[in-house]
Amino acid sequence: MDEKELISSAKKGDHRSFAVLFRDHYPLLVKYLMKVTLNPDTAEELAQATMAKCVEKIHLFNGNSKFSSWLISVATNLYIDHHRKKKREREWNEGEAASRKLQWHVESRNEEWTDALAALSKLTEEMRIPLILKHYYGYSYDEIGEILNIATGTAKSRVHHGLLAVRKELKVDEKSKRGLAST
Amino acid sequence: MKNQKGVSPAHEQLDKDFLETISAINNGLEKLDSIDAYTPDVKWFEQMVLNQQEIQKKKYRREFGWFFLSALLILSAVLFTLLELPQIFFILQAAAVAVTVFFSYKGVQKQVDGR
Structure with a gap:
């Protein structure tokens, strides 16, 4: 069965079709949430909550976008709600610890926790999510606006400010100024 | 340059x-x-979906139960006042019309101010 047929029978309540759809998209969903939350535990927790939400709301999926895009949209909104519910300070402390855990995961694979990842972890989710959706997943500003329920211009501005913030953390501007001054 | x-x-x-x-x-x-x-096997996903569908059914039944009870209560009250206390019934009808007109007018006013 292809994706359209699976979605069609899932809409009729077939749990097997739902299961196949979820199994096929689970790695993408968890990895997307891991990048956005920078917290492996929250990523898995939200992936399960996303699937539960999708079972409830499958009748709202109109098939205009890919199923993966719809999952990402549901997951993003759940993450934003989840984030709002937590107190700022507590979230910050947990966020620090969680990204350290992810850092340990990366380093245990003999990979380096890059400065760019450290810079991303310091961004607010308001900037991090559009930046990742735009430059890693290749979504257009219109699509990002739809996913986050914001205007296209706002999505564009958040991506731009996110990039500027990362550059500031990486001290790219200082380096390039020094480079230009030396030439 | x-x-x-x-x-x-x-x-x-x-x-x-x-x-x-x-x-x-x-x-x-x-x-x-x-x-x-780690991606669980398809059986785990099937079970998760079945559990979720069961939760939804229970939620639907509970909400429908509350809706049915509320409707029954309101209808009983309306029929009781109509048959036993007709004056109160007509006062309530008039109040309902007045409240509807008042809030509709307020809504229109807000829209006009908004422009």
Whole structure:
């Protein structure tokens, strides 16, 4: 069965079709949430909550976008709600610890926790999510606006400010100024 | 000073730096993609969906029960007042019409002010 047929029978309540759809998209969903939350535990927790939400709301999926895009949209909104519910300070402390855990995961694979990842972890989710959706997943500003329920211009501005913030953390501007001054 | 493309060296450097920043971000994120995420088997997903569908059914039954009870209560009250206390019934009807007209008017006024 292809994706359209699976979605069609899932809409009729077939749990097997739902299961196949979820199994096929689970790695993408968890990895997307891991990048956005920078917290492996929250990523898995939200992936399960996303699937539960999708079972409830499958009748709202109109098939205009890919199923993966719809999952990402549901997951993003759940993450934003989840984030709002937590107190700022507590979230910050947990966020620090969680990204350290992810850092340990990366380093245990003999990979380096890059400065760019450290810079991303310091961004607010308001900037991090559009930046990742735009430059890693290749979504257009219109699509990002739809996913986050914001205007296209706002999505564009958040991506731009996110990039500027990362550059500031990486001290790219200082380096390039020094480079230009030396030439 | 601008080059042949009409771009100043400072802007050219800025564009290059933006691309470098994006590339640095993507390289970092690719490392996260290389972490193995455990995917449960299809049976686990089936069970999860069945559990969720069961929760939804229970929720639907509970909501329908509350709706039915509320409707029954309201209808009983209306029929009781109509048959036993007709004056109160007509006062309630008049109050309902007045409240509807008042809030509709308020809504229109807000829309006009909004423009």
